[in-house]
Amino acid sequence: MSSDHPETALPDPDIDPRLREALGTVQDPELQRPLLELGMVRRAVLEADGTAVVGVLLTISGCPLRGTIEGDVQEALTGVDEVQRVVVELDVMTPEQREELKERLGHTRVIPFAQPDSLTRVHAVASGKGGVGKSSVTANLAAALAARGRSVGVVDADIHGFSIPGLFGIDRGPTKVDEMILPAVVRVPEHARQDTGTPGSVKVISIGMFTDPHTPVVWRGPLLDRAIEQFLADVHFGDLDHLLLDLPPGTGDVAISVAQKLPRSRVLVVSTPQHAAAGIAERAGTLASMTEQTVAGVIENMSAMAMPDGSMLELFGAGGGSEIARSLTERMGYPVDLLGSVPLDVALREAGDSGVPLVWSKPSSPAVAALARIAARIDGPRGLAGKPLGVTPR
Numbered sequence: 166m167s168s169d170h171p172e173t174a175l176p177d178p179d180i181d182p183r184l185r186e187a188l189g190t191v192q193d194p195e196l197q198r199p200l201l202e203l204g205m206v207r208r209a210v211l212e213a214d215g216t217a218v219v220g221v222l223l224t225i226s227g228c229p230l231r232g233t234i235e236g237d238v239q240e241a242l243t244g245v246d247e248v249q250r251v252v253v254e255l256d257v258m259t260p261e262q263r264e265e266l267k268e269r270l271g272h273t274r275v276i277p278f279a280q281p282d283s284l285t286r287v288h289a290v291a292s293g294k295g296g297v298g299k300s301s302v303t304a305n306l307a308a309a310l311a312a313r314g315r316s317v318g319v320v321d322a323d324i325h326g327f328s329i330p331g332l333f334g335i336d337r338g339p340t341k342v343d344e345m346i347l348p349a350v351v352r353v354p355e356h357a358r359q360d361t362g363t364p365g366s367v368k369v370i371s372i373g374m375f376t377d378p379h380t381p382v383v384w385r386g387p388l389l390d391r392a393i394e395q396f397l398a399d400v401h402f403g404d405l406d407h408l409l410l411d412l413p414p415g416t417g418d419v420a421i422s423v424a425q426k427l428p429r430s431r432v433l434v435v436s437t438p439q440h441a442a443a444g445i446a447e448r449a450g451t452l453a454s455m456t457e458q459t460v461a462g463v464i465e466n467m468s469a470m471a472m473p474d475g476s477m478l479e480l481f482g483a484g485g486g487s488e489i490a491r492s493l494t495e496r497m498g499y500p501v502d503l504l505g506s507v508p509l510d511v512a513l514r515e516a517g518d519s520g521v522p523l524v525w526s527k528p529s530s531p532a533v534a535a536l537a538r539i540a541a542r543i544d545g546p547r548g549l550a551g552k553p554l555g556v557t558p559r
């Protein structure tokens with residue numbers, strides 16, 4: 166396309182071969198793809214006096230990361246022998262160029278995770294009642310999977326009670342490229358990365374990131390269903406190994422909406438160890454069987470905490486998780502495991518308040534050991550995410 170804008174049509178923008186390699190290392194911080202590949206470099210010339218002039222097309226005029234992009238280009242080109250000075254000229258894409266970018270990204274307004282060939286493993290984190298730690302578990306499992314080198318998306322499907330931005334310390338809104346919304350990208354801190362060769366990341370979208378929650382981008386109608394649809398179809402997550410959805414408590418409209426849009430999602434039931442199992446299992450099971458979701462397992466949270474004297478404090482009782490797993494196994498007709506028990510841990514709450522998931526900020530804590538084990542269980546071999554596991558009965 167874009168015969169009107171021949172200067173942006175790849176493969177042939179005006180790029181000095183001496184700059185190409187260094188420039189090729191610069192990624193768009195939100196799209197996490199090289200600027201060159203995205204058609205965002207309009208020209209890059211090296212003048213006789215050693216001045217490199219690079220024209221970069223931003224997706225939108227108010228691009229919050231323009232400074233980052235400019236700095237990254239500066240840094241990359243300063244390393245080139247012939248370059249004495251770098252001048253970055255920023256411009257903004259025309260609507261046609263934005264269309265071309267979206268095309269290049271393969272962005273269409275369908276839900277990519279619902280396509281039969283999607284390799285993304287989708288986990289819907291649900292609970293029978295509120296306050297059991299769904300959001301904390303979602304954020305920390307996402308952080309743990311990313312530390313394993315995975316590319317992870319988190320959709321905060323709790324529209325009214327959103328808490329995911331706070332748990333990741335996200336304080337700015339998403340970038341909108343026409344109807345396409347770019348999620349916030351949170352990188353795994355270096356010290357928390359496992360040696361997998363790929364630095365993982367967590368891409369987050371939440372209603373809480375939109376400064377005005379009534380902005381028409383999300384609230385085109387008053388319906389929660391429409392917001393969920395936009396989160397799944399209009400947000401450009403790119404290739405993900407895992408997508409986690411933090412559902413509101415219970416089995417209301419949002420849970421049904423998610424189940425209908427993502428029938429292949431696997432439900433993770435979070436519960437405290439209290440014996441309220443039967444009802445929770447019944448509700449989760451009914452929803453899952455209505456919508457063809459699979460219940461992938463139970464996570465018990467706020468389980469016994471080791472006290473300084475060595476005794477265990479069972480503040481919220483004991484045994485509830487395995488009881489729910491048992492009831493669900495019966496209800497669903499296939500084995501539903503207790504995937505793990507996450508102990509009560511003051512550090513988990515503190516980390517939530519500080520905006521850095523505990524899995525990254527204090528890997529030595531007892532809660533992290535449990536969360537990391539659960540993450541390992543729901544993770545699969547690279548490239549196989551989303552494919553039915555051999556052990557999945559159904």
Ligand SMILES: Nc1ncnc2c1ncn2[C@@H]1O[C@H](COP(=O)(O)OP(=O)(O)OP(=O)(O)O)[C@@H](O)[C@H]1O
Nearest residue numbers: 295296297298299300301414467508509510514517
């Ligand atoms: N294992 C734990 N140890 C200590 N505190 C925890 C633990 N899990 C969660 N919390 C704390 O409990 C509170 C509720 O957790 P969280 O917000 O994650 O629950 P939720 O199920 O998402 O709640 P809601 O139903 O309101 O969405 C938070 O303050 C959180 O920090």
Ligand SMILES: [Mg+2]
Nearest residue numbers: 299300323328
């Ligand atoms: Mg929550």
